[in-house]
Amino acid sequence: MKNTGYKRLSKLALALALTGCASNPAVKTDVPYTNNSTRTVLKHAPEYQAPGLSGTYASSLPVQNFIRDMVLKHRFSESYLNGLFSQAKRLDYVIRLENPPPYSGPKPAHPKKGSWTRYRQQFITEAHITHGVDFWSSNVDAIKKASITYGVDPEYIVAIIGVETFFGRNIGKTRTLDALTTLSFDTQRRAKFFTTELENFLLMTREESYDPLKPVGSWAGAMGLGQFMPSSFRKLAVDFNNDGHRNLWDQDDAIGSVANYFSHSGWQHNMPVAEPTQADRSGPIIELSASNGSEYWHVHPNFKVIKKYNNSDKYAMAVHQLAQAIKQRRL
Numbered sequence: 001m002k003n004t005g006y007k008r009l010s011k012l013a014l015a016l017a018l019t020g021c022a023s024n025p026a027v028k029t030d031v032p033y034t035n036n037s038t039r040t041v042l043k044h045a046p047e048y049q050a051p052g053l054s055g056t057y058a059s060s061l062p063v064q065n066f067i068r069d070m071v072l073k074h075r076f077s078e079s080y081l082n083g084l085f086s087q088a089k090r091l092d093y094v095i096r097l098e099n100p101p102p103y104s105g106p107k108p109a110h111p112k113k114g115s116w117t118r119y120r121q122q123f124i125t126e127a128h129i130t131h132g133v134d135f136w137s138s139n140v141d142a143i144k145k146a147s148i149t150y151g152v153d154p155e156y157i158v159a160i161i162g163v164e165t166f167f168g169r170n171i172g173k174t175r176t177l178d179a180l181t182t183l184s185f186d187t188q189r190r191a192k193f194f195t196t197e198l199e200n201f202l203l204m205t206r207e208e209s210y211d212p213l214k215p216v217g218s219w220a221g222a223m224g225l226g227q228f229m230p231s232s233f234r235k236l237a238v239d240f241n242n243d244g245h246r247n248l249w250d251q252d253d254a255i256g257s258v259a260n261y262f263s264h265s266g267w268q269h270n271m272p273v274a275e276p277t278q279a280d281r282s283g284p285i286i287e288l289s290a291s292n293g294s295e296y297w298h299v300h301p302n303f304k305v306i307k308k309y310n311n312s313d314k315y316a317m318a319v320h321q322l323a324q325a326i327k328q329r330r331l
Contacts, residue, residue, distance in 0.1 A: 048083030055086040062185045066195065074203060081202075084212060088181040091174065094219045098187045116288035116295065116314055123163050123318040124325060132158050132326035135167040142240065142252045146259035151269040159323035160258050160309060164227040168251070171225065172218040176201060180221045180230075197221055200230035207234070208246055224248025226258045236261045265308040266301065273302045273320045286313045 057063040067081040136143060136158050147154040165171045180201055183194035201221070205212040217223035221230065228237060228248055237246040240256025247253045277285060277298040288295045297317065306316035 048087070049077075049079045050083035050086050051079060053082050053086055055088070056090045057085055057088060057181070057185070060185060063181075066184070066198070070199065070202060074199075076202070076206075084177070085181065087213060089175070089178045090186055091178050091182045091219075094174070094179055094182045095186055097219050098183055099189060113289055114291035116317070117291040119314040120318060120321070124321050128162050128166070128322055129325045129329050131167050131169075132162045132322065133329050135161065136326065136330060139251055139255060142255045146240065146256045147269075149256070150259040150263035150267075152259045152262045152267050153269060153323075155323035155327040156262065156267075156273075156306070156319065157255055157259050158326055159319045160262075160306075161225050161254065162322055162326070163315070163319050165225050168225045168254075171216070171227075171249070172222070173216050174219050175213065176215045176217050176221055176223060176230075177212050179217070179219055183221065194221065197230050200234055204230050204234050224257075225251065225254035226261070228257065228261075232261065233257075236264055261309065262305060265305045267305045268302055271302055272300045273306070273323075274299045274317065286317075288313065288317060 052058075053060070053064065053067075063085055067076075067078060067085065070076045070081060071078045136154070143154045143157055146152065146157055161167055180194055180198040184191055184198045185195075187194070198221075202212065204210070205215075215223055218227060222228060223230070223233065224247075226248060233246070233248065237248055237253065237257040238260050239246045239253060241250060241252035246257075248257055274286075274297045277296050279285070279287070279294070279296045281296070281298060284299050286297050286299055288297065303316050303320065306319050307313070309319075310316070
């Protein structure tokens with residue numbers, strides 16, 4: 001039975017209600033494009049036009065070179081990108097998160113125990129289980145359809161959204177253009193990766209007719225209920241509600257896209273993920289540091305599929321255990 005206490009919000013209503021975002025990033029309008037044709041592009045695009053860069057990145061040679069590359073490779077308008085990046089902001093907290101200061105204290109004699117227990121406590125909570133059941137009930141048709149279409153067990157679709165964004169409550173408030181611009185041109189460790197994501201973000205906004213100043217997400221540029229990076233969005237996001245538009249802030253599209261991600265990564269429907277075992281058992285085993293000692297788990301190919309979403313044993317186990325807890329609560 002559908003839980004009336006968790007009413008389903010369509011389109012961007014959930015994200016807008018939770019983050020205070022003032023407008024839909026997917027409103028369309030027609031403006032001239034670089035090839036002198038007319039196509040559906042971004043609302044307010046004319047106000048981004050500028051003959052040169054101004055603002056934070058006015059004297060940035062890397063940004064100027066990036067703009068030239070986007071013009072040559074993808075036929076963007078140089079004046080459009082000048083106007084857009086003139087409004088981009090350098091975010092100091094993003095720089096700090098990407099480049100934390102090195103630890104200068106004494107090296108511990110032994111690894112700190114209980115890391116898995118502490119990690120688990122963030123996600124296997126009564127609130128996560130309860131809201132997971134409500135989210136499933138409120139989106140039962142879309143989840144069933146996604147499970148059948150892509151061959152992915154429904155509880156894992158729900159659990160990914162629960163771990164990533166607490167079922168849409170924590171999608172992030174950082175403007176994606178600012179995050180990716182900062183990471184591309186003001187950090188070094190993964191600058192090449194983030195520059196590629198910035199390129200994909202601009203292509204995504206053009207393809208989906210998003211105003212590129214509107215989408216918000218994590219400090220690292222992940223977006224929507226499933227926290228897709230722009231390259232994953234372009235490759236694996238789906239228009240699951242058939243409205244002609246891929247929108248990962250929409251619950252239906254997010255559900256279908258997470259299922260498609262799992263399917264593309266090799267998910268095996270109705271097959272095991274992990275079970276507890278002994279340290280001396282043969283086969284693929286992982287060890288997790290619990291507060292009362294090590295836990296040993298025998299893992300299956302589906303566990304590795306979850307790790308393709310986030311390459312962490314603790315992350316994959318949290319998704320697995322939350323999925324099972326939500327499924328059991330629904331029985």
